[in-house]
Amino acid sequence: MNKEKCIIIGSGPAGLTAAIYAARADLAPIVFEGTSPGGQLMGTSEVENFPGFPKGIMGPQLMNDMRSQATRFGAKTLYQNVDRVDFSDAKNLKIYAGHETFTAETVIIATGASARWLELGKGEERFYGKGYSACATCDGAFFREKIVAVVGGGDSACEEAMFLTKFASKVYLLHRRDTLRASKPMVKRVMENEKIEVIWNTSVTNLEGENLLSGVELTDTQTKATSKLALNGLFMAIGHTPNTNFLDGQLETSHGYLVVTDNTKTKIPSVFVAGDVADYRYQQAITAAGAGCMAALDAENYLAEQL
Ligand code: NAP
Numbered sequence: 001m002n003k004e005k006c007i008i009i010g011s012g013p014a015g016l017t018a019a020i021y022a023a024r025a026d027l028a029p030i031v032f033e034g035t036s037p038g039g040q041l042m043g044t045s046e047v048e049n050f051p052g053f054p055k056g057i058m059g060p061q062l063m064n065d066m067r068s069q070a071t072r073f074g075a076k077t078l079y080q081n082v083d084r085v086d087f088s089d090a091k092n093l094k095i096y097a098g099h100e101t102f103t104a105e106t107v108i109i110a111t112g113a114s115a116r117w118l119e120l121g122k123g124e125e126r127f128y129g130k131g132y133s134a135c136a137t138c139d140g141a142f143f144r145e146k147i148v149a150v151v152g153g154g155d156s157a158c159e160e161a162m163f164l165t166k167f168a169s170k171v172y173l174l175h176r177r178d179t180l181r182a183s184k185p186m187v188k189r190v191m192e193n194e195k196i197e198v199i200w201n202t203s204v205t206n207l208e209g210e211n212l213l214s215g216v217e218l219t220d221t222q223t224k225a226t227s228k229l230a231l232n233g234l235f236m237a238i239g240h241t242p243n244t245n246f247l248d249g250q251l252e253t254s255h256g257y258l259v260v261t262d263n264t265k266t267k268i269p270s271v272f273v274a275g276d277v278a279d280y281r282y283q284q285a286i287t288a289a290g291a292g293c294m295a296a297l298d299a300e301n302y303l304a305e306q307l
Contacts, residue, residue, distance in 0.1 A: 006303075007031075009107065010112055010243075014289065015031060015111075031075055040115065050285055093268075106271070106272065106299040112275055132213055147172075150171065151175075151237060158190045172198075172229065204234070242278075244277060
């Protein structure tokens with residue numbers, strides 16, 4: 001059976017940047033793109049903060065360009081999900097996808113983290129990119145002088161609410177309990193910001209609007225009373241779920257995120273990690289791309305040391 005030099009799992013900015021570097025280093029990487037290739041940027045509209053695009057670039061275009069850049073240098077992409085892996089032999093890493101088994105000398109895991117959305121089952125997906133977002137950093141600037149709300153009570157929700165005050169005329173913070181779990185300094189900043197109004201003990205129970213989102217239905221978590229709130233943007237900040245199920249516990253995690261040492265390394269010397277699957281903190285396309293670069297260089301160095 002063929003042994004690949006490098007298999008990359010994931011096709012967001014981390015995976016595809018790793019693919020560009022690995023391909024240019026003659027590692028002939030195979031990229032498992034999954035069945036929803038391109039990662040989270042496929043669901044965003046204009047990306048204004050990725051360097052090199054002074055006029056911005058559409059998220060899907062950026063990802064397609066990254067893929068073209070990787071394949072130009074010989075990366076092979078497969079639109080398949082990895083079902084499971086077996087890393088028990090560090091020199092023969094096994095990757096199982098559908099009915100196929102692949103063996104690799106190195107693996108780079110770049111499967112990202114999925115933002116958690118409301119799961120109302122009422123077709124709220126129709127508002128993706130039309131007022132319903134899970135990334136204030138990405139989409140906040142589209143809401144100048146508009147009314148927006150952030151759902152959540154953690155550091156991300158507070159940070160996103162603070163960030164949105166730069167653009168929006170009013171920011172509601174919608175939290176299901178009566179205390180925020182965010183750190184004290186963060187809570188203080190939120191409470192002192194005149195543009196932010198916290199609505200306690202509340203859940204969003206419906207999204208409303210024709211084409212664009214124009215309001216939400218709120219339900220008081222204690223009294224169950226419902227009310228309407230008119231707004232233009234709703235930002236989810238109820239956490240992310242790192243995509244690690246296929247690893248079945250073979251790598252160490254902390255709060256669900258893969259644990260790395262020395263930037264991209266794991267306890268298995270031939271397995272490297274890049275991007276949001278190991279990063280709860282920055283979660284930006286550019287930081288993921290940087291980590292993808294580092295993982296590919298680390299994989300290349302590891303292979304050189306084996307000669
Ligand atoms: P988090 O701390 O897990 O907070 C998630 C928030 O969403 C909680 O307030 C939770 O409510 C709420 N929530 C969860 N599921 C919900 C649902 N289905 N409906 C409504 N609300 C829901 O997540 P995070 O804020 O993304 O932070 C993740 C980690 O990153 C944390 O360790 C955080 O400290 C860290 N972080 C740090 C910084 C920083 O230091 N600058 C910035 C961002 C994140 P409950 O409170 O009721 O559980």
